Amino acid sequence: MGDQTLLFVPYIAKLILASDPDILFDYIVPPNNKVDANFFTFTGFRDIFDEVPGTLNVTKAALAEFPALNGQSVSYAVLKYPANGGVNPPHTHPRSAELLFLVGGSLEVGFVDTKNVLYTQKLKVGDLFVFPKGLVHYQYNSDANLPAYAVSAFGSANAGTVSVPVSVFGTGIDNVILAKSFKTDVDTVKKLKAGLTTHK
Incomplete structure (x- = not known):
């Protein structure tokens, strides 16, 4: 060893x-x-x-x-x-x-x-x-x-x-995976993604 x-x-x-x-x-x-x-x-x-x-x-x-x-x-x-x-x-x-x-x-x-x-x-x-x-x-x-x-x-x-918001919410990671990772629901993840795309 x-x-x-x-x-x-x-x-x-x-x-x-x-x-x-x-x-x-x-x-x-x-x-x-x-x-x-x-x-x-x-x-x-x-x-x-x-x-x-x-x-x-x-x-x-x-x-x-x-x-x-x-x-x-x-x-x-x-x-x-x-x-x-x-x-x-x-x-x-x-x-x-x-x-x-x-x-x-x-x-x-x-x-x-x-x-x-x-x-x-x-x-x-x-x-x-x-x-x-x-x-x-x-x-x-x-x-x-x-x-x-x-x-x-x-x-x-x-x-x-490497932008944290973009790399997490803007790269196509599945909503279910993000919801489980952040201990939230899919609707909240969708709102975060929508807010990110409108404020680029």
């Missing part, structure tokens, strides 16, 4: 240390792209704070939007939360922790660890909060008058986002 266990140690260590793969070059250029300073410049945030959000707005500078990030293990997102209830619903990032920097307004943030302990905090401008990799977390703007603005950094060019 001991020798067999030792065979798995390198694989377990590799899983624990998993992140964006190391690259053997300074940077990766997609086929048919010209490399000049423009390749390394992202301009998608220039006017981002000009408009007050009507709903939650997330603008990403990740691999899909900014190909120069490929292999660099970093990405950003700017989040804008409307006043009086703007919420980024419970979600996870399977490939990275998130470091949120509040630049305007106030936010209630929280995450749940693997022991089902909830950690919450009320953030003010200038505060940072870390959401550990892969854990369910949320952000909420309870201020009745002011929107909130945050910038999030990720340790991956493609952190991924």
